[in-house]
Amino acid sequence: MKIKDTFDKPKVICVVGDVNEAKSNLLYHLLDELNVYGTFKLYTYGLRADIDGATGVFSVDEIEQIKNSIIILDEVMSLWDLDNRMAKKQIEKTLRLIHHNNNILVICGLPENLKKFISGKINQYFFKQCTLADFIMGSKASRVCTNYKGVELGSNILTIRKNQALYFDGKHYDMIDVPYLKDFDSKKENIEIVKQNVNQSVNEKVNQSVNDDAKRWKLPINTKERWYSG
Numbered sequence: 366m367k368i369k370d371t372f373d374k375p376k377v378i379c380v381v382g383d384v385n386e387a388k389s390n391l392l393y394h395l396l397d398e399l400n401v402y403g404t405f406k407l408y409t410y411g412l413r414a415d416i417d418g419a420t421g422v423f424s425v426d427e428i429e430q431i432k433n434s435i436i437i438l439d440e441v442m443s444l445w446d447l448d449n450r451m452a453k454k455q456i457e458k459t460l461r462l463i464h465h466n467n468n469i470l471v472i473c474g475l476p477e478n479l480k481k482f483i484s485g486k487i488n489q490y491f492f493k494q495c496t497l498a499d500f501i502m503g504s505k506a507s508r509v510c511t512n513y514k515g516v517e518l519g520s521n522i523l524t525i526r527k528n529q530a531l532y533f534d535g536k537h538y539d540m541i542d543v544p545y546l547k548d549f550d551s552k553k554e555n556i557e558i559v560k561q562n563v564n565q566s567v568n569e570k571v572n573q574s575v576n577d578d579a580k581r582w583k584l585p586i587n588t589k590e591r592w593y594s595g
Contacts, residue, residue: 371395374469376489377489381493382492386495392437393416399435408422409422410422410436411473425444425445438470447478453482460483460486476499494524513533513538515531528544529542
């Protein structure tokens with residue numbers, strides 16, 4: 366598949382996957398591929414990393430005024446209250462207006478975010494690793510995911526490597542490669558929550574040095590007891 370062919374006309378595209386399955390990295394990859402092909406206006410909501418030339422939006426009112434553009438909504442639950450049935454009609458009106466204004470909308474969320482009414486509006490999917498039980502039973506998203514019969518689909522999980530994504534264009538499934546984009550990884554600077562004890566680290570280094578010497582001299586490796594070369 367070619368990314369540019371996916372972004373060819375007004376539609377709703379969804380990136381769906383479990384927490385920490387590199388959904389945002391996939392979004393940045395799609396944009397990188399589009400930038401190679403040509404120019405476009407980009408509006409984003411919820412992305413943690415800044416993108417050159419992109420305009421951030423922070424409300425539904427702003428989104429409804431956008432025309433002839435690509436709109437990316439990350440963390441879609443914080444923009445739309447998808448659990449509120451009273452908000453359903455308003456969200457559907459916003460989606461119709463986005464389409465009428467000649468926009469391509471890309472939403473990113475968890476399987477449980479894709480309620481039946483919004484799932485039915487999605488034209489194409491990019492699946493990262495998903496827990497099947499988290500999908501809304503009977504939703505289009507659940508059917509599209511479980512209709513796939515590749516080896517990646519188990520009884521409980523659609524297992525997708527972080528450097529891949531499963532794409533469904535409405536008719537066919539295709540596994541695509543997704544490179545890791547370090548510059549856009551907002552979590553790479555996170556410090557360790559549980560830090561290794563210094564003494565343990567030192568002992569591991571000593572044992573590794575001992576083992577390296579043992580391998581070099583073709584002696585038995587023993588990390589628990591001292592050995593002597595004499």
